[in-house]
Structure formats: structure tokens, C-alpha cells
Amino acid sequence: MPLPTDIPRPTVKRLSLYLRTLDLAVADGRTTISSSTIARTFDFTDAQVRRDLACLGQAGRPGVGYSPASLATRIRAALSLDRAWNIAIVGTGKIGTALMGYPRFAGGGFKVLAAFDTNQERIGTTIFDVVIHPLSQLHEVILEAGIELAVLAVPADVAQSVAERLVEAGVKGILNFAPVQLQVNVPVQPIDLSRVLEQLAFEVSSTSPS
């Protein structure tokens, strides 16, 4: 199977969206789905969806459409979701705890195997069956559990140093909730909630000038 590691990032985002629709179609017992049905769900054009799916080397059958199950399998393989990813949550404040309980993290190949905190009252306790370790044991626990991705939900002033320790311990990617720009040599996905809110405010202002 040709591993399409050169899929453009916007296409990756859309494929990830299509996956939800396909999973729903499979759950509904449907055996075919057309590109226009997928397109309509997201207000995309039919051509756009077909172009994205062509990146996977996947062609629909004219007049019939795609098999949602096999298309979903193909997308999972392309997005490297056909294997398990071991995750650690670093910082078990409200955001960190919310993520430990986030239902989607349970399925979809993402497994939260460890959590870390500096708060003595939390250390040693479990949340959703995941043990909270002291931050001082970061290195050994990450190595031992084979953690590949980390969710960084620590205060801004320690985010960079904790991120460096994560990478040293072998973490290959970071989902960053701390409002700082991390300088590390692994992929980082930042989630800055105030930025998203700012964009929403801007959109509201430009669509309803009053």
C-alpha cells in the first residue's frame, strides 16, 4: 500500500471530517455513500470531496458511490489512525482532567496511559483509571509506557521546560494548551482557546455590522 505521507494539511483536515460521516454511515448500516452526500454535510463541493478521496487512491464506483467501511479504513490508514497511539496528560487541572475523560480519546486508537502533576494531593490518585504520577518521574514513566504523544496542560511559565523534558523522554508530538509558542523539534498542535474566541468575535462583527 502506498503510504500517502505527502497529503496536504488542508486535505488531512477534511479527511478527518469525512471520517466522522463515514463512521456514522457504517453505524447506520449503510453500504454505499456518494461524494455529494459527504460534500453536503460540510458545505463542500462534490469536486472537492472527490479530489480529496483521490489523494488516497480511492475511486468511487460511478452511479454507486463509495463503501463507507472501506473508505473509513483507507482514511484511518492514511492518517496513521490504524494503530494505537499512547498518550500522556501533563497537568491535571480542569483542562487536563476534562481531556482524560473526553470520550473520543477512548476510542479511535488514542490511549491515555499516564498523567503527571506536581500537586501532592493528586499524585497517586487515579482519574478514569489513569494513575497520576509526580512530574519528577516524567522521564522513566514515559519511556516505560511507550508514550508517543503528550497533552500539555500546565501553566504558561513552565510549559517550555516541561515540553523539553517530554521530547528528551521520547515524546514525538505535543498537543499544547498552554498559551505559549513552544520551541521544540517535534510537531506541536497548539490550542489557544482565547485566539479561537477572538476569531469568533471578529466573524460576528463582520457578518452583523451593528
Place this chain on the structure above:
Amino acid sequence: MPLPTDIPRPTVKRLSLYLRTLDLAVADGRTTISSSTIARTFDFTDAQVRRDLACLGQAGRPGVGYSPASLATRIRAALSLDRAWNIAIVGTGKIGTALMGYPRFAGGGFKVLAAFDTNQERIGTTIFDVVIHPLSQLHEVILEAGIELAVLAVPADVAQSVAERLVEAGVKGILNFAPVQLQVNVPVQPIDLSRVLEQLAFEVSSTSPS
């Protein structure tokens, strides 16, 4: 002042990033900042930063740079952040509660004025001084408090109907944490954490093929 409501969305995202750097520069007591300093922080090109700032009709002084304070003011005006935005949090589970305590929401013109839930044990209590109202009072509380933006953090199966009630009550924009595509006629900013994680997994796979 010409209100630049036609700023392209990618530019808006970058301006929002620059704002953080400018605020830090102001806090550090700096009176000038160059476009290349801003560019370096985000790995953008100098030309990119200058082009973005030109959208605001803001020119730097050659050899001197920009005033971080006045540039920040100009960006806030352009992004409609120079006024207060009243916010409601709908659903006070872990994610909703985390957002009520999110420090950045306190400053920056975003004020959380109300929260809603259906859980009888939470109704009537306060989190960070914000009262939790029963969902049945959504309409009157939103009208009365002049809520414009809502954070939707309810279970997926009720998200669409709650979103419709929010829009009916006058909400003009929604930050959506529920993993569903909302069909409403106001701007929606979706935050699907599992999608972000999927993108991270894909990036890790494509940068470190092993």
C-alpha cells in the same frame, strides 16, 4: 477610522498571534518592535508580517519599527476586541467548568456572565462568581444579560437543539465543543479535540517514518 471587515481569515489568525507578542513587548516596557522580531517568533517571513500589518493601514517607521502599544490597539480595533463581549457557558461539565476558569477569558474583553446546566445539583451554585442557571431559563437570562457569544459544551445528542435555542435568544456566535456539525445561521467556531489529535498523529507519522 476605516473598519477593515474584509481582512482575510488567515490574516486575522496571524494578527491574533502578533497581539500576544505585542502585549508581551508592552509588558516588558519596550517602545519599539520590528517586523522581523515579530516574524522570528512565529517562523514567518518579514514580508508576511509587513503585509499583514499593512492590512490595518499601519506602517512601521523605517529603521525604527512599530510602537507595540499602538499596534496592539490597532489590532484590537480591527478584530473588534476593543469592546466587551458577553459570554455564556452552556454545559458545566469538565470542559465547561475549565473554560469558566480559563484565565484569558477574564481579560481581553470577554466576560463570562452566565452559565447553564440541567444538573439539579449544580443549578444555583456559582463557579468563579458566575451563577449556574437551569437550561429552562436560557432565553430570558441571555436576553437580560445581553449575551452575544456562547460556549457550547453539552453532549452531542442535544447540541443542535440547544444551539437553535441560543440563536433564537439572540446569541450571535457559538464556540462549539460538541463533536457535531451545527446547522445554525450564525458563525460557529468548532473545536473538535479528537480531530486535532488526529492531525498531530498524522504529522508525527509523516515527519518520523518508523
